[in-house]
Amino acid sequence: MRAPSATTKLGLACAIAASAGLLSGCMGAMPTPMAALNRQLAMAGTNRGPSLSGRWLAVITGRGGRDQVLLLDVARNAPVPVPGLNRGDAKPISVGVDTSGERLALVRQLEGRTELVLYRRSLMSLQPIPMQPAGVPSLVTMRADGKELAVQVSRDGLWQIDLISLP
């Protein structure tokens, strides 16, 4: 275990409080809302399914009955283009982004089926990732270095997790 820092005493107090079922005994300081970025998100409509990695935030936004993936540069408080990622006839379900903002993994519904795809921003390319054995993906998270996905898959009546290495 890593050597404890100056917060050890607080940690001990919190451990005692938690063991007594007192989560409130460990309330931290109010996290600081990032107001400019939150305004940017509010302007985009409703949003859900955040994936935060490095300076990048990917969310699924909904406006006018259409959902799409929005990639925001948190450091610049600005959206960045993701050409070829969003299609008018596709419904995004879950998205994950790596810490360089280069790779996004997306679960989407298209033409009556649910699929997992990998998007490379510099190439503006989409690559399907087949589910093997067959299954229906419903949620994806991406390792921060972009080298691996963890995918929640419905298969044979169970929820399972597939770990998929990316080339």
Place this chain on the structure above:
Amino acid sequence: MGLFARRSVGPLGPLGAEDRQDPAISGNGRFLASVLEQGGKAMVVLQEQPGGQTVALRHLRGHEPHSSPSLSWNGRYVAALVQQGPERVAILEDRATGKLLRLPLPNGSQPARLSLAPDGQRIAIEVIEGGQSRVQLFDLTGQLEPDLPGGLAVQGGPSVP
């Protein structure tokens, strides 16, 4: 196998056939968090990778159901949504110090999902307000030490039976 290599999460039970949801991988790939149905409770389980050895968490037990776990780069921080009485609350466990941080949200907000930045310096929380979902970002700088690539690994704790 094809272009995309796959590997198993690793067993929990003898048959490895449990319902598992909400996966999250640490930035260095050494830990996987997921939500497992155990005894009718949805509980966050942290497992070392590869192999799947279960690592104990200090603060989450007794606050089920859990959902939406998220890990920092070396797996030092584990954020999740848990139940406290009638409320869903966002919490963060520091596995290095044992510290538990509760993340208070604006009044009336119900958290639905969260995503912790790998360095632990920001968190994005999806909240439901008036039937609408929206994502809000919070700055944790000053509350948490950064958990950066190449940082000291937090070793696994005792296995959970």
